[in-house]
């Protein structure tokens with residue numbers, strides 16, 4: 001039998017410690033409780049943080065369990081289930097916004113479109129359920145990267161310095177993407193301004209389950225002339241998207257916030 | 258002026274809902290409450306009508322609250338309801354004399370046989386469009402008159418009133434005793450052509466005319482509400498499937514809608530004259546807008562569609578939620594030779610065989626649960642195909658597209674299979690709540706909130722569309738196999754126990 005791996009045992013001990021506490025813990029508290037050198041503890045915490053199992057509070061510097069751990073215990077939300085639960089709200093979003101609507105979930109470093117509602121203008125459109133979109137170049141993808149704890153873990157596996165570009169406006173630098181995701185988190189929604197297709201704009205917001213974990217994203221997309229005015233992105237459209245995301249989250253049992 | 262809205266009350270089998278719509282036909286807010294299902298004996302199903310009335314008030318208030326809408330912003334309120342469910346109440350006190358007898362209730366089985374006598378099940382079909390069956394209200398009313406002590410005498414003295422749920426709610430809201438043609442068409446008591454109570458059927462069924470409501474159109478102001486909705490015109494009533502026909506804006510002959518829920522209801526607009534079916538479909542009213550001529554319809558219902566998915570979930574445990582049927586079905590390419598005919602309580606339209614029972618056939622060692630999941634979805638599609646074929650024969654229309662709604666339309670694979678086996682386009686409208694929408698449309702038309710049917714039709718938008726993509730040879734082979742499977746269900750019950 002191969003020997004046990006000490007650092008994994010230590011990581012497990014740290015997770016258990018955090019699961020037991022009601023509040024966040026500081027580095028000093030953790031290393032003291034487990035009788036580990038601070039340097040070793042910090043290395044483990046950083047690794048756990050990187051895979052989304054631990055989060056650090058920016059203000060206090062304290063550590064707590066991350067969303068990735070929460071996702072481990074939950075059954076993966078089936079895309080067909082998400083569509084069924086979201087059907088009415090996606091319809092109303094399309095009706096209110098006058099644009100086409102898509103719901104996406106994370107699938108092997110891409111966005112899998114699990115639901116698509118046509119733009120309500122009776123033009124010829126084809127159902128795009130099952131297609132894949134790039135994470136960094138779509139509003140749905142950015143939303144998932146910013147909020148879905150699993151995206152962090154998945155995305156870290158392909159740490160290329162440069163990301164593929166689709167138009168001139170695609171964010172291809174990793175530092176720029178990190179900054180973009182920071183602002184997505186701060187705003188609570190993501191936009192994509194001609195970053196995937198010339199002339200097309202999209203807006204998306206996270207769908208959360210009853211634990212508050214992001215399990216998907218809903219968004220609309222359409223022509224830049226319709227979705228932007230002289231002051232930029234139309235904020236009424238943003239609010240429709242966020243309303244729909246909140247309603248679906250409520251449907252999945254998330255608490256209103 | 259403040260924004261005006263139209264509210265629709267959907268008094269359904271399991272719950273009551275209120276949805277408020279804006280001028281564009283978009284959902285503004287929703288309220289919903291479930292009510293108790295009362296099972297006094299096997300085969301009997303009842304509802305407490307007072308509980309339902311309480312719930313209706315609650316859901317309307319909930320919807321108003323949620324949308325921050327006041328009652329004076331309601332241009333009208335419309336009603337759609339579970340059909341055929343039968344209630345009798347005291348004209349003075351407003352108290353129900355008995356729980357409502359729900360449409361699924363089979364207590365009138367024997368009565369039906371008695372009424373059929375030597376003339377058979379089709380005895381009244383020529384006049385009312387329906388065969389004798391336990392669903393319809395007339396026989397349920399007759400049962401109440403016979404079985405509730407003293408009720409027949411009170412009925413003859415004019416002390417009690419009969420109504421389906423639309424009538425109960427309109428009476429509670431406005432004090433007027435009235436029903437609409439679509440609900441009346443499900444009683445077996447209305448003459449399809451005169452749109453009035455048929456005195457010879459009343460006589461044959463032993464029903465005093467005094468208990469019956471006045472029959473009005475589906476879209477007119479029945480009265481102004483008093484009480485919690487004081488001042489709001491109550492302006493439409495439509496049975497749920499008829500409301501869905503309106504909500505889907507199937508205003509032209511040849512337009513057909515399918516509502517895919519626990520069971521499935523297909524309704525075809527046949528224009529202003531009733532079409533009698535020679536293929537086991539029901540002739541019924543589509544809708545009647547005010548003074549305009551009544552529009553008739555052919556209806557084919559399928560008893561087991563969504564409930565087969567529930568059965569796979571609850572009785573076999575192959576999936577843990579209904580939508581997972583699609584996930585499981587997508588693990589395979591085809592049905593692997595497996596067919597399921599869910600004739601759980603016999604076969605309905607167009608076969609009408611009560612001696613049939615369900616089969617799962619074509620099993621080999623190769624068949625997996627994925628194939629079974631696929632056969633489950635295909636069962637819904639092939640049952641639809643049989644009804645659509647019957648509709649084509651009866652009406653002579655070729656039915657170019659099927660407009661779908663209901664919970665099962667969330668299943669993309671099912672919708673594709675449906676397009677494949679029907680060989681016509683399947684479209685889902687943007688507002689899936691077509692039942693409530695239809696009631697709202699009718700009420701809005703009645704008060705002039707919307708000017709005409711054309712305006713409503715322009716509000717109908719495609720949310721999704723599926724086109725047939727099946728090799729015709731495979732389609733005919735599969736249909737052939739399905740028909741073989743159907744043959745295997747027949748005659749399972751050797752002696753009709755009814």
Ligand SMILES: Nc1ncnc2c1ncn2[C@@H]1O[C@H](COP(=O)(O)OP(=O)(O)OP(=O)(O)O)[C@@H](O)[C@H]1O
Nearest residue numbers: 084271518519563564566567579580663664665668
């Ligand atoms: N994704 C899906 N795939 C297949 N079947 C589904 C799916 N989602 C729901 N169903 C089935 O659809 C039915 C629910 O649809 P719906 O809510 O329209 O029912 P209903 O008959 O209107 O019920 P009620 O009268 O209680 O409102 C259930 O029988 C369920 O098994």
